[in-house]
Amino acid sequence: MKKRLDVFIVCVFTLMSSAFAPMQSHYVNDFLLRNTDGKMISLSDYKNAKGFIIVFTCNHCPFAKLYPPRLNALNSKYSLLGVPLIAISSTDTVMYEEDTYPNMVTKANNEQFNFPYLFDEMQSVAKNFKAQKTPHSYVVWKENEKWVVKYNGAIDDNGMEPDKVSESYVANAVDALLNNKKISINETKSIGCQIVFRKK
Amino acid sequence: MKKCLFISLVLAAIICIQGTNAQTVQLIKFEQLKKRAFNQSDTTYVINFFASWCAPCIKEIPIFKQLIDSTKNTATLVLFISVDFKSEMDKSVMPIAKQYNMPTIYLLDEPNANKWINEIDNNWSGSIPATLIVKRAKRKKLIVAMVDYPKLIKLIK
Numbered sequence: 266m267k268k269r270l271d272v273f274i275v276c277v278f279t280l281m282s283s284a285f286a287p288m289q290s291h292y293v294n295d296f297l298l299r300n301t302d303g304k305m306i307s308l309s310d311y312k313n314a315k316g317f318i319i320v321f322t323c324n325h326c327p328f329a330k331l332y333p334p335r336l337n338a339l340n341s342k343y344s345l346l347g348v349p350l351i352a353i354s355s356t357d358t359v360m361y362e363e364d365t366y367p368n369m370v371t372k373a374n375n376e377q378f379n380f381p382y383l384f385d386e387m388q389s390v391a392k393n394f395k396a397q398k399t400p401h402s403y404v405v406w407k408e409n410e411k412w413v414v415k416y417n418g419a420i421d422d423n424g425m426e427p428d429k430v431s432e433s434y435v436a437n438a439v440d441a442l443l444n445n446k447k448i449s450i451n452e453t454k455s456i457g458c459q460i461v462f463r464k465k
Numbered sequence: 466m467k468k469c470l471f472i473s474l475v476l477a478a479i480i481c482i483q484g485t486n487a488q489t490v491q492l493i494k495f496e497q498l499k500k501r502a503f504n505q506s507d508t509t510y511v512i513n514f515f516a517s518w519c520a521p522c523i524k525e526i527p528i529f530k531q532l533i534d535s536t537k538n539t540a541t542l543v544l545f546i547s548v549d550f551k552s553e554m555d556k557s558v559m560p561i562a563k564q565y566n567m568p569t570i571y572l573l574d575e576p577n578a579n580k581w582i583n584e585i586d587n588n589w590s591g592s593i594p595a596t597l598i599v600k601r602a603k604r605k606k607l608i609v610a611m612v613d614y615p616k617l618i619k620l621i622k
Contacts, residue, residue, distance in 0.1 A: 327518040327550075360520070398592035418590075422577045425550045429576070454582035456548045458519060459592035459609070 291414040293405055296390045298353065298383035299366070301373040306351070306381050308412065315347040316406040316442060318435055320420070321396040323356040324372050325363040326458035329399045331424045333376045339420075339435065340380040348404075348439050350380045355391035356399065357461050391460050398457030404438045415442060418453030488562045490547070490554050493571040495581040502544060504602050509541045509621050512597040516549045517557040522594040525611050526565045532617055533568065541621055547572040548593065 297307045308317060318339055322329040340350035356364040366384050373382045385391055394403060394414075404416040416438035421430045434453050441448045502510040513529055515522035533543050547570050549558050554572055562570050575581055582591045586607040589595060596612050598605040598620050606620055 327516075397590040401590065419579060422579060425552070425576060453579040454589065454591045455578045456516070456582075456591045456593060459521070459594070461521070 291395075291417075293403075293412045293414060294393050295412065296385075296393070298385055298390065300381040300383055301366075301370045301378070306383060308351075311349060313347055314349060314407065316404060316415070316439070317412075318343060318348060318350040318439065319394070319403040319405060320350065320352045321355055321391055321394070321399055321401045321403075321460065322352050323354045323361070323364045323399045323458070324368055325356065325361045326399045328424055328455070328457050331427075332400055332420060333378065335420060335427060337377070337379050343436075343439055344380075346439075346443060348443070352378070352380055352382045353385050353390055353396075354382065354399075355385035355388045355396065355460050356458075357388070357463050358386075359463070360461060388460070388462055392462065396460060398459050400455075400457055401460075402435050404435060404442065406442055415448055416451050419455035422453075424455065488559070488567065490558050490562060490570045490572055492551070492554075492574040493546070495573065495575050495584070498544075498546065498571065498573070499584070502599055503604075506602045507540055509601060509605075510597075510599040511541065511543045511617065511621060512546055512599065513543065514546050514548055514593050514595045514597070516547060516593060517553065517561050518549070519593050521611050523561065523565075525594060526561075526567065528612055528614050528617070530565070530567070531614060535618075536621070543568070545570045548578070 295308045297305055300306050308314070311317075320332075320336060322332065322336075336350055336352060343350065354364055354369055358365045362368070366386075369382055369384060372378075396403075400420060402416075402418065402420045403414055405412045406415045416435065418434060420433075420435050422432045422434065423430045432450070434450055437450070438448045498512075502512055511529070511532060513522075513525075515526075517523070529543050529545070532541075536543075545567060547558050549572060551572065551574060558570060558572060561567070573581075578591055582589055585597055589607055589609060592609060594609075594611055596608045598608075600621065608616075
């Protein structure tokens, strides 16, 4: 019972902090997750990274399915500039069998992901980032050895029709950071599949 | 005889209306939705944002149908708003409408959700299922999860 109450308090606190302090810096923790090639990966492995593009995605979600070619393009361009892309799947695999680890391996191979696709089995990384849906992208930047969220939301403004994209939110944010400029849009919204957190 | 004809005409009309009401998918712009649901001071709207590909959304359709049945002849209206891609209208949304015998589904014709999600609720990231209750032109509550029937009834009362 006490534990439940604790969880409840944490939930209420999280809700309050997200409602009343949206402009405060949001720090995220490093993590250690398994990639589809079997290797374990954490942010600290990338010694020269200035920042990361982190995308919570999954196999089953139709919105997420629209983006792999665009994720490959982002990683090709920005990993050379010190901002690699990492994709993470935190979806509940009990609810969606399509999102199990073997199926992630298949998808990464079939669609030739040029970026790591990590399995957040305990959903703890999604919770730490406050990721709510797939796809949900983040641009994090290294400041004083900490990871600060600089942008979160949609990858761009047109999921269905890539050639009609007029604002590439993630790319614009990374460009601004690389050039020491202010990010013009630091949060956007888009439709996506809810990341349902398992009840313990 | 005349009376008989009149009654059968009325019956036919009712069947027709029901026939057209049921199982159609219409495009709607966000501005139209706002005009319709956010400014009616005499009606409570229960607006369910769903998509044909969203499994929990499909699972809760019967709950909304139960709500429709129990609020007949009251000033409560349930609107199903599909956030499916426009191109999926016939292929994916229509079969759901038929399978669940749904009233008119409105497919939101807006490619960039960033333009309208904040107008629904600033704290909504856009994950679905999501249900908005607008009580007589006053914004009431957004539920970003599957709904349950008792809770819905409580919220619209």
